[in-house]
Amino acid sequence: xxxxxxxxVIIVFSFSxxxxxxxxxxxxxxxxxxxxxxxxxxxxxxRNSFKTRGQASVDRLNQxxxxxxxxxxxDNPPKSVRAKIEAxxxxxxxxxxxxxxxxxxxxxxxxxxxxxxxQFTDNPDNPSGGNCYACHQLTKTELSYxxxxxxxxxxxxxxxxxxxxxxxxxxxxxNSQAFSACSNMPRFGNAGTHGVILTEKExxxxxxxxxxxxxPVNN
Amino acid sequence: MSDPMRIRAILNGDKVDVRVLMAHEMExxxxxxxxxKVVPAHFIQSVTVTCKGKTVxxxxxxPAISKNPTLSFKFSGAKVGDKVIVSWTDNKGDKRTDEAxxxxxx
Amino acid sequence: xxxxEVLRTSSGTMVMAxxxxxxxxxADAAYAEEWNKTAFEVKNLNDVVKALGGTTATESKDxxxxxxxxxxxxGAVVPVGAASKIPKTELIAILVEKNPNALSANFxxxxxxxxxxxxxxxxxxxxxxxxxxKADGKYFYAVKEVKVTLGGCGG
Amino acid sequence: xQNAMLSQRLLAGVIAVFAITTASVAAMAQSSLTNQGGxxxxxxxERYRQALGDGNPAELWEARGEDLWKQKRGPKNVSLxxxxxxxxxxxxxxxxxxxxxxxxxxxxxxxxxxxxxTCMVMLQGFSYIEAKKNPFGGPDNKSSMExxxxxxxxxxxxxxxxxSGKQPDEKRYYELGKKMFFHRGGTHDFSCSTCxxxxxxxxxxxxxxxxxxxxxxxxxxxxxxxxxxxxGETRSFQWRLYDCFRQQRFPELEFTSEASIALTMFLAxxxxxxxxxxxxxxx
Numbered sequence: 001x002x003x004x005x006x007x008x009v010i011i012v013f014s015f016s017x018x019x020x021x022x023x024x025x026x027x028x029x030x031x032x033x034x035x036x037x038x039x040x041x042x043x044x045x046x047r048n049s050f051k052t053r054g055q056a057s058v059d060r061l062n063q064x065x066x067x068x069x070x071x072x073x074x075d076n077p078p079k080s081v082r083a084k085i086e087a088x089x090x091x092x093x094x095x096x097x098x099x100x101x102x103x104x105x106x107x108x109x110x111x112x113x114x115x116x117x118x119q120f121t122d123n124p125d126n127p128s129g130g131n132c133y134a135c136h137q138l139t140k141t142e143l144s145y146x147x148x149x150x151x152x153x154x155x156x157x158x159x160x161x162x163x164x165x166x167x168x169x170x171x172x173x174x175n176s177q178a179f180s181a182c183s184n185m186p187r188f189g190n191a192g193t194h195g196v197i198l199t200e201k202e203x204x205x206x207x208x209x210x211x212x213x214x215x216p217v218n219n
Numbered sequence: 220m221s222d223p224m225r226i227r228a229i230l231n232g233d234k235v236d237v238r239v240l241m242a243h244e245m246e247x248x249x250x251x252x253x254x255x256k257v258v259p260a261h262f263i264q265s266v267t268v269t270c271k272g273k274t275v276x277x278x279x280x281x282p283a284i285s286k287n288p289t290l291s292f293k294f295s296g297a298k299v300g301d302k303v304i305v306s307w308t309d310n311k312g313d314k315r316t317d318e319a320x321x322x323x324x325x
Numbered sequence: 326x327x328x329x330e331v332l333r334t335s336s337g338t339m340v341m342a343x344x345x346x347x348x349x350x351x352a353d354a355a356y357a358e359e360w361n362k363t364a365f366e367v368k369n370l371n372d373v374v375k376a377l378g379g380t381t382a383t384e385s386k387d388x389x390x391x392x393x394x395x396x397x398x399x400g401a402v403v404p405v406g407a408a409s410k411i412p413k414t415e416l417i418a419i420l421v422e423k424n425p426n427a428l429s430a431n432f433x434x435x436x437x438x439x440x441x442x443x444x445x446x447x448x449x450x451x452x453x454x455x456x457x458x459k460a461d462g463k464y465f466y467a468v469k470e471v472k473v474t475l476g477g478c479g480g
Numbered sequence: 481x482q483n484a485m486l487s488q489r490l491l492a493g494v495i496a497v498f499a500i501t502t503a504s505v506a507a508m509a510q511s512s513l514t515n516q517g518g519x520x521x522x523x524x525x526e527r528y529r530q531a532l533g534d535g536n537p538a539e540l541w542e543a544r545g546e547d548l549w550k551q552k553r554g555p556k557n558v559s560l561x562x563x564x565x566x567x568x569x570x571x572x573x574x575x576x577x578x579x580x581x582x583x584x585x586x587x588x589x590x591x592x593x594x595x596x597x598t599c600m601v602m603l604q605g606f607s608y609i610e611a612k613k614n615p616f617g618g619p620d621n622k623s624s625m626e627x628x629x630x631x632x633x634x635x636x637x638x639x640x641x642x643x644s645g646k647q648p649d650e651k652r653y654y655e656l657g658k659k660m661f662f663h664r665g666g667t668h669d670f671s672c673s674t675c676x677x678x679x680x681x682x683x684x685x686x687x688x689x690x691x692x693x694x695x696x697x698x699x700x701x702x703x704x705x706x707x708x709x710x711x712g713e714t715r716s717f718q719w720r721l722y723d724c725f726r727q728q729r730f731p732e733l734e735f736t737s738e739a740s741i742a743l744t745m746f747l748a749x750x751x752x753x754x755x756x757x758x759x760x761x762x763x
Contacts, residue, residue: 041652042659042742049739050725053732060666060731067664074662075673113475118667118729133475134683143396143521144474146683148675177669184675186668194667225539234439242540244619244712247447249425258619264360275438281365283421283429285402285445286712287537294438310360394528396521398685398763402709404531443534474525474685 406443545631554604657746698754
């Protein structure tokens with residue numbers, strides 16, 4: 001009953017907005033999103049309320065299985081679902097074919113500082129940043145760092161510059177959810193169905209920022 | 220054209236506490252617009268504050284003063300009801316003058 | 326610094342200034358002191374002092390910063406105030422060393438006005454800021470560093 | 481119900497922190513050392529914020545908004561003074577505290593901005609397109625909408641948020657808004673809750689309120705609209721949501737869209753009891 005009434009409102013709304021812009025189109029294949037009545041109504045509502053601008057098309061509202069599960073469980077899924085999400089993402093996670101995991105930490109620092117990329121106001125021809133400082137402390141000198149993630153200062157120094165830790169660092173940047181389901185951290189190398197944020201080369205630079213003994217992270 | 224200033228002049232003891240808020244873009248001449256064109260500088264260059272015909276503060280500003288500038292200072296020799304008059308002139312020759320009476324502290 | 330330079334800055338200013346100089350308008354205080362273009366174009370403290378008519382400035386503990394933070398969350402608006410305890414203070418200026426042009430503002434303090442002013446300046450990056458004071462014809466300054474931090478999720 | 485969810489989330493947060501710090505004892509020692517530096521930074525930032533509070537350019541928007549409210553405008557050449565913002569025609573004081581709200585005349589749940597659009601259409605005779613044309617100002621572009629919002633929000637200063645949310649559509653909007661809050665999507669897997677679903681978090685040096693906790697939701701909601709010094713503009717709550725989604729890497733949220741109002745309903749109701757102190761001034 002309520003749902004029908006609400007749909008009525010949606011129709012009225014999208015009708016009055018029709019002259020303003022073309023109604024948003026979303027990929028009808030959005031199989032993973034939750035199917036309860038409120039979720040369906042919410043997805044419908046969002047479809048009618050967002051529009052494509054620049055590189056940010058409305059299909060970014062579509063969810064892959066990981067996103068759908070994390071939404072459904074409000075970022076806190078039970079153990080079994082957690083394992084499922086991590087398994088899905090372990091499969092998505094790819095390491096460099098050449099076996100080399102380390103790039104140039106100086107390039108990594110630039111990527112860590114930059115927060116641009118993928119917004120509808122960003123130029124899609126320019127590379128995206130990693131914006132690591134938004135959430136992590138990395139060096140002694142940068143005071144403006146966030147705390148959504150743990151401090152990474154002395155990351156390599158305290159863990160040891162081993163092959164295993166290097167591989168973990170690369171993997172965590174490329175696909176955080178392969179290790180920690182519903183992490184707040186973007187999957188930089190496997191951004192769901194919406195393409196990658198950082199290239200393999202860029203992730204190598206960031207891995208070097210964490211793991212190079214000469215990097216300011218370890219000094 | 221430009222919005223009126225907000226002027227507060229409050230008599231505290233024998234001193235008048237003046238706070239001024241001005242509406243101005245204070246464009247630096249260094250910013251580029253969406254099309255990549257440099258936006259020409261547009262900023263307040265001079266500010267004069269008078270009370271009872273006497274200048275109580277004058278200032279020269281460059282484009283590094285923040286957008287919608289604020290200014291505060293204190294002077295003596297006036298009473299409640301006297302008018303504080305603030306004028307500015309910008310680099311394009313636009314001017315604005317506003318005034319406010321000195322009030323007692325609330 | 327000469328009058329012609331100022332007149333060239335914009336036609337609006339020119340008309341007003343000419344009208345004032347011809348006695349057509351009552352020249353108000355703002356026009357009594359022309360905008361010191363040179364002072365606003367030079368890059369460092371010493372050159373500003375020279376452009377204001379002095380020779381050199383000495384550091385003074387009798388000048389203090391008011392409200393100026395050590396760290397600014399955004400460089401577009403940095404509150405800066407300066408207070409002088411030096412007798413016969415007649416001018417207080419605020420400079421930002423690493424801005425494209427150092428001088429931000431220059432306040433003339435008449436008798437009866439306290440030698441303390443506050444305003445807000447833009448800072449392009451972490452920099453030293455100076456409070457420059459002219460008192461009894463001599464120039465003095467105080468200096469402090471203000472760090473400008475980056476912010477946001479998409480910057 | 482709400483409380484159960486919150487404590488569950490808090491617990492999850494605690495567990496997450498432990499998981500992070502078990503990496504190594506050395507890392508823990510390191511982080512407590514560097515946190516001291518962080519505290520000093522936080523103190524200085526607080527000083528900066530207090531200095532900003534000294535003068536708020538949003539006053540310029542409030543003054544312009546009051547003029548616009550009283551000015552005869554539009555094809556019908558009437559003022560907005562007969563607009564019902566939720567407390568009856570012409571009542572401005574306190575109106576912001578009861579919005580969003582369902583209105584009989586339009587048959588819709590409306591927040592302040594969409595209500596102003598409705599009044600501009602119904603009272604002043606503007607078209608919808610005209611009324612929604614310039615929602616957010618910029619350099620050399622003054623938005624009437626943001627000025628009106630600043631004036632009306634300012635008239636609720638000192639009053640408590642009091643959103644009813646009882647009418648069936650209001651209830652539905654609350655639930656839809658809540659779903660939306662947790663909706664992850666886009667290139668970065670972000671949802672609102674990524675940044676605003678746990679306490680004590682910050683991006684760079686900006687504190688992120690946990691919008692699921694009442695006291696923080698109150699503090700956040702009651703300080704919008706706000707003058708943003710980084711933009712030199714007074715911004716409305718619609719803008720706050722619009723720009724959050726931009727940074728979330730979502731597509732563009734349409735001004736006064738249904739989703740924007742549903743999310744506002746969720747956030748405003750969570751802030752009930754909070755004392756309005758807007759327009760505020762923020763970085």
